Amino acid sequence: xxxxxxxxxxxxxxxxxxxxxxxxxxxxxxxxxxxxxxxxxxxxxxxxxxxxxxxxxxxxxxxxxxxxxxxxxxxxxxxxxxxxxxxxxxxxxxxxxxxxxxxxxxxxxxxxxx
Amino acid sequence: xxxxxxxxxxxxxxxxxxxxxxxxxxxxxxxxxxxxxxxxxxxxxxxxxxxxxxxxxxxxxxxxxxxxxxxxxxxxxxxxxxxxxxxxxxxxxxxxxxxxxxxxxxxxx
Numbered sequence: 699x700x701x702x703x704x705x706x707x708x709x710x711x712x713x714x715x716x717x718x719x720x721x722x723x724x725x726x727x728x729x730x731x732x733x734x735x736x737x738x739x740x741x742x743x744x745x746x747x748x749x750x751x752x753x754x755x756x757x758x759x760x761x762x763x764x765x766x767x768x769x770x771x772x773x774x775x776x777x778x779x780x781x782x783x784x785x786x787x788x789x790x791x792x793x794x795x796x797x798x799x800x801x802x803x804x805x806x807x808x809x810x811x812x
Numbered sequence: 813x814x815x816x817x818x819x820x821x822x823x824x825x826x827x828x829x830x831x832x833x834x835x836x837x838x839x840x841x842x843x844x845x846x847x848x849x850x851x852x853x854x855x856x857x858x859x860x861x862x863x864x865x866x867x868x869x870x871x872x873x874x875x876x877x878x879x880x881x882x883x884x885x886x887x888x889x890x891x892x893x894x895x896x897x898x899x900x901x902x903x904x905x906x907x908x909x910x911x912x913x914x915x916x917x918x919x920x921x
Binding site: 731733738739740741742743746756757786788790799800801802803805806808 | 816845847853854855856857860898900908909910911912913914
């Protein structure tokens with residue numbers, strides 16, 4: 699079982715470039731989410747999905763788009779990268795997304811925007 | 813919005829010591845998670861609890877819902893326990909978790 703797979707592990711972008719962070723899970727989890735982790739701050743929710751075809755905004759959604767066309771995949775798109783988006787990004791999934799369901803995290807993507 | 817506070821922010825201890833990390837939150841929750849993040853960044857779920865106490869190996873997590881407080885204990889600490897420990901609270905809906913800033917633990921041999 700691969701669990702939650704994130705790619706790439708590292709990425710450097712120039713301001714204004716676009717890219718997609720990939721996230722895939724093979725546990726048939728309904729709930730998937732994207733977080734960013736910045737120094738001195740807790741993880742913050744960017745976007746989440748409770749099932750295929752359903753997405754919603756989290757705490758810090760500006761500058762990011764998501765889609766959920768399949769249960770397995772939940773890509774995060776940066777349309778026009780900005781230095782403020784330099785961060786470590788984590789994808790996570792859980793069976794239902796409700797409080798009694800543990801989260802499974804990917805290994806993270808370290809993104810630098812110059 | 814729930815405010816999640818962890819203490820201490822940093823903790824250095826000697827191998828074998830009993831470790832306690834605390835987490836307080838401001839608004840009632842449906843569950844609390846303890847996570848472990850090792851150098852290199854991967855995050856692993858340690859516990860999820862909504863009442864009482866859970867134990868896994870040398871790790872014990874407790875929660876007091878009335879006092880809005882949880883503790884994570886490590887018995888017979890070992891250098892491999894060195895990591896950042898993160899508390900996160902769930903409101904019961906599908907809008908994700910609110911995370912504390914983490915406690916950076918170093919266990920010296």
